[in-house]
Structure formats: C-alpha cells, structure tokens
C-alpha cells in the first residue's frame with residue numbers, strides 16, 4: 014500500500030478588522046450598537062486606568078504583587094462582552110478587565126491583591142470562578158462546568174482565559190482533549206501576549222500558531238488581532254453562538270502584547286528590548302479603538318476623569334474594608350468545623366483576647382464569644 | 398571568604414559545581430536569561446550557555462520528567478520549580494519515578510538530581526506563593542528532603558545535594574533569600590545530608606526548627622534566657638528526611654523537654670514524625686509532653702492574615718513555658 018496524505022490539511026484564519034489608525038474593513042465590521050460601542054470603550058478605559066492605579070498602590074505598599082493587564086484590554090473586553098450573565102467566566106490571574114465587566118467591584122479586586130481572601134469571593138448570583146494562580150489548572154474546571162451545563166440542559170456556555178505559556182501545561186492539553194471528546198459548549202480564550210514572564214513564544218512552542226492546537230483536538234481554532242476589539246468581538250460572538258447552538262468548543266488565540274511588567278515583582282528590561290515594546294505601543298488597543306470611535310463621534314467627554322473618580326471612591330471603600338479578623342481563617346476550611354479546628358480556633362481567640370495579636374478594628378466582636386458550631390459562619394461577605 | 402546573602406550563596410554553589418562537573422546542568426522556568434525570578438541562577442546562562450542553563454517551556458511535569466531521563470543517562474540536573482506551590486504539577490514525576498527508579502531497576506538506574514524550590518511565607522504573596530509543603534516529600538521513601546537556614550548552610554547543602562546520588566528535594570525559604578549576609582568561604586564547602594546542627598547548647602529545653610523558623614526559634618531561646626533564665630538547646634534540622642534521630646534523642650535525653658517549630662500546617666506535619674522519633678528514642682527522659690508550634694490546619698489564608706497563622710516568637714515562647722511548667 015502506498016503512503017497517502019491524510020487529513021488534516023489545515024489552514025488557520027487570522028482575523029483583523031481595525032487597523033492601528035482606527036480605519037476598518039467595513040465588510041468585516043461587526044454589528045454593535047453605538048451604546049454598546051461606548052460601553053466597550055468605557056470598560057477598556059476603566060481596565061487601563063485601574064491597572065495604572067494598582068501599579069501605584071502596589072509601589073506604595075497598599076496592595077501586594079499583581080499582574081497588570083495593560084495592552085490586553087481588547088482581548089479581554091472584546092471576548093467577555095459576548096457573554097450573558099448566566100454564562101460562566103473562568104479567569105486565570107490576569108483578567109482584571111474581564112472581571113470588572115462581569116461586575117466584580119473594584120474594591121474586591123483590590124482587597125484580593127492586598128491579601129484578603131474575601132476579595133476573591135464571587136457574588137452569590139455571579140457565574141464566575143475566582144482567580145486561579147497555578148497556570149492552566151482552571152481549564153479542566155471550565156470543561157467540567159460546560160459538561161454540567163450541557164448535562165442539565167441549560168443554555169449557559171463557558172469562557173475560559175489563559176496565556177500563551179499555559180498552552181505548554183498538561184492541563185491545557187487534557188482540558189482541550191476532553192472538551193473535544195465531550196463536544197461541550199466552551200470558548201477557550203488564549204491571550205497570547207508573547208511572553209510568559211521572560212520566556213518568549215518561540216521558546217514556548219514550535220507551532221506556527223497557538224490556534225492550530227485546537228485542530229489536534231478536533232475543533233476549530235482561530236487567530237485574531239488581539240489588540241483589535243472588533244476582531245476579538247467578532248470571533249468571540251461566532252464562537253459563543255457555536256457553543257450555544259451545540260456545535261462544540263472553539264479556541265481563540267488573541268495575538269496581543271503585555272505592555273507592562275509580568276507582575277509588579279518583574280523587571281522586563283532584563284529580557285526584552287525597548288524597541289519591541291515601542292513597536293507594540295503603536296498598536297495600543299485603546300488608541301486604535303478611540304480613533305475609530307472619534308470618527309463615529311462616539312467618544313464621551315471627560316470619561317477619563319469620571320472613571321478616575323469611580324476608582325478613587327472604590328480605593329476608599331477598599332481601605333475601609335481592609336481589616337483582617339484572624340478568626341475568619343477558620344470559616345471556610347470545611348462545611349463544618351472539625352474538633353481539631355475548634356481547638357485551634359479557640360487558641361486563636363485566646364491570642365486575640367490576650368492581645369498577643371491585634372484584634373480587628375472595632376474591638377472584640379461578638380464572634381469572639383460565640384463558639385463556632387455547625388456550618389459556615391458568615392459565608393457571604395456581600396451585602397444582602 | 399565573602400559576605401553573601403542566601404541568593405548569592407546558592408548561586409555560588411551552582412556556579413562552582415557547574416565549573417567542576419560538566420554533567421551538572423540547570424533547568425526551569427525563567428532560570429536562563431532572567432536568572433530565575435529570585436535570581437538564584439543569575440549569570441549562569443551567560444557563563445554556560447542555553448544548553449546547560451535551560452529556559453524550559455511552562456510545564457513542571459516535563460521539567461522533572463525530562464530531568465529524570467537526563468539523570469538516567471548520567472547527567473545531574475538541578476531543576477528549579479518556580480514556587481513550591483506549583484510542584485504538585487510534577488508531583489507524580491517525583492513520587493512515581495524520581496524516588497523509585499533505583500528500586501524499580503534494582504540498582505541499575507538511579508536519579509542523581511536536585512529539585513530546588515522556594516517555599517514559605519513572609520513575602521506578601523498571593524495563593525501558592527507562601528505555603529510550606531516539605532511534609533509531602535519527607536514522606537516519600539527514596540527522596541531526601543533538605544532545608545537550609547541561611548546563606549552558609551544553603552551553599553554547603555546545595556553542593557552536597559548536587560553530589561548526592563539520590564534525588565534531593567531542596568527547599569529555600571523565600572523569607573531568608575535577602576534576610577542577611579553571612580561569611581561564605583570561597584573554596585567549596587559541603588555539609589552532610591541527614592545531619593542536624595546544634596546552634597545553641599542548653600540543658601533545660603530543646604527547640605527544634607529549620608528554614609526560616611530557625612531565626613524565630615533563636616529569638617525565642619534568647620528571650621527565654623533573658624526573661625526566664627532558661628538554657629535552651631536549639632537544633633537546626635537542615636535535613637527533614639532522613640531525619641537525624643541521633644541528635645534529637647541525644648538532646649532531649651539531656652533536656653527532657655522539646656518544642657518543635659514549623660511553618661507547615663500542624664497535623665501530619667514534620668513535627669509529628671520528629672515527636673514520634675523523640676518518643677521512641679528518649680521516652681524515659683521526657684519530663685513533659687512534646688509541643689508543636691505550627692501553622693493552623695487551614696489552607697492559604699491570604700497574606701493579610703499570614704502573621705496570625707504561622708508561628709511567631711510569642712507562640713514559641715508560650716509553648717516553651719508550658720512545657721517547662723508541666
């Protein structure tokens with residue numbers, strides 16, 4: 014028998030709608046209402062302004078290390094924008110923008126990065142998972158959510174975020190494989206920002222694109238200009254519609270760039286050149302989108318100031334909420350506190366009483382007196 | 398002799414062992430051009446090139462798995478896992494394979510390799526960047542588990558670990574990386590793996606600690622001396638497994654009282670094994686129950702609450718006083 018070529022012979026599409034001057038290919042322009050265009054821009058700008066504020070807060074020691082999103086606003090907002098509130102959003106650790114869009118209050122995000130786990134608690138009616146730090150490990154969870162939605166017959170779909178580095182982890186491949194085999198309603202959004210800390214994409218994979226990895230698992234992958242919010246939106250909407258129609262998973266590779274540090278503990282000048290960064294500054298997703306909106310007369314006056322005020326008010330709320338009652342560390346270990354933790358919690362009560370550790374502001378609360386009995390106390394920190 | 402912090406001391410150990418032995422190589426995430434996120438591998442890439450200082454793709458399982466293959470071939474990889482919280486991604490390679498090849502191949506193969514990882518708190522970090530997981534590795538037959546307590550022990554133990562024919566898990570306390578300098582000799586120095594170090598002699602009480610907790614134990618011992626006139630014997634464990642039972646029992650045989658300090662959660666932690674070993678070796682000398690001062694049995698609590706969770710001097714002193722008053 015001869016050697017015969019087998020499938021797949023593949024091509025990967027690259028989608029771009031807006032160029033860096035805000036001109037567009039009208040045949041590809043997605044239909045988005047003027048109001049929605051304004052909301053999209055507002056969300057991107059809020060993401061950018063908060064990011065910059067957070068870097069300053071970190072430098073002042075008011076929050077800890079975090080991963081800025083600067084440069085990736087279009088990838089995040091263009092995709093998350095296509096979700097319904099009943100859909101699920103599964104972030105990694107660099108999705109501040111997407112989280113804001115999904116309704117996470119700014120003060121919660123700040124609390125989280127200031128070392129308070131309560132900042133990571135999703136609201137009761139939110140279908141978002143908390144931030145996941147170990148790279149790619151959230152992806153199997155996302156596939157499980159999608160399976161469950163399908164199992165229950167809900168029309169919810171799942172959108173999961175990760176970076177280019179994540180595509181090297183086993184969990185990424187296992188998750189995509191399961192998603193393909195199970196044919197579940199999920200959209201994988203890879204923010205290929207070119208760098209995994211100091212490791213450039215070419216050292217991460219020998220593949221020409223990341224999008225093509227989907228083909229190995231039997232579903233479509235597409236590469237989009239990740240700094241073009243309209244392209245990201247168009248590809249995401251298509252993928253979301255496919256998922257909702259029962260047509261299975263999609264992988265979207267957003268080709269973008271991390272304009273800032275990996276985290277506030279990182280010094281990118283050690284591994285990449287200023288020229289490269291400058292090159293990408295020219296493709297800034299915000300400049301490009303605002304040029305487009307300008308042409309359509311959709312730019313709001315004074316928006317930046319408004320957003321800064323919103324952020325400043327949230328910073329105040331965050332600082333007022335940043336009070337660490339040490340006893341809460343026992344609240345969410347189990348549904349019910351086992352005996353050894355009852356003992357350990359009692360020791361902590363004694364330490365607080367004897368002022369060996371600082372009590373939370375406001376003095377001793379009633380909680381100190383009440384022994385933890387059954388179930389979680391104060392499960393929700395959200396105002397009811 | 399140079400005054401070095403722990404980062405520089407570890408770097409020196411790597412540099413000298415790589416110069417001495419062409420089979421030693423370094424692999425991990427960001428260990429090359431960036432010099433490691435804590436800079437422990439700084440400059441090695443420039444000196445030895447990308448073939449010997451490998452910036453790997455982001456995959457812990459493959460870092461350890463391929464290192465096992467290299468070790469089976471006779472190379473001596475020193476792997477860096479960026480934070481101990483991400484070593485669960487390669488735990489199967491460590492437990493299923495690195496620890497077992499000697500046994501499985503009945504001595505034909507073995508894995509001479511070191512897995513370095515930063516562990517522990519004190520750096521205001523998010524989840525998976527502050528935990529202590531030495532107990533998992535200490536429990537695995539076939540592995541050695543080492544935790545230095547400062548620049549000089551770090552340098553000497555890393556050299557020993559690289560030369561050790563068995564796989565060594567090497568934990569580096571992040572809180573110690575920049576916590577001060579010590580004299581570190583220029584010429585290569587080793588320390589025996591499996592041997593604890595007596596840091597302070599005393600006859601009333603033994604405190605056993607390791608890693609970043611040693612400093613805290615030292616402070617507690619001084620405070621007990623100054624305020625209570627208590628003579629504490631302080632043991633720096635250095636190797637968690639195999640445990641130096643001889644030193645432990647000799648000390649508690651003398652003092653009759655023991656307090657164990659670690660940052661890992663209390664239950665089923667190293668303290669349990671240490672206490673059991675003391676019971677087995679020095680039962681008749683014990684004057685009081687052995688006390689453990691450890692983190693509470695809770696998952697990561699967020700750094701805003703970290704101080705309340707991990708041992709501090711006051712908890713060590715309180716445990717010591719209870720033991721002494723028993």
Ligand SMILES: Cc1ncc(C[n+]2csc(CCOP(=O)(O)OP(=O)(O)O)c2C)c(N)n1
Pocket residue numbers: 107146147148149175176177178179180206208209210271275426455457479483486
């Ligand atoms: C399993 C695991 N290994 C290592 C790390 C440390 N780490 C945090 S982010 C990162 C790089 C991630 O790169 P990428 O997936 O491209 O996402 P990006 O940070 O660029 O958004 C690394 C190595 C981690 N968080 N999880």
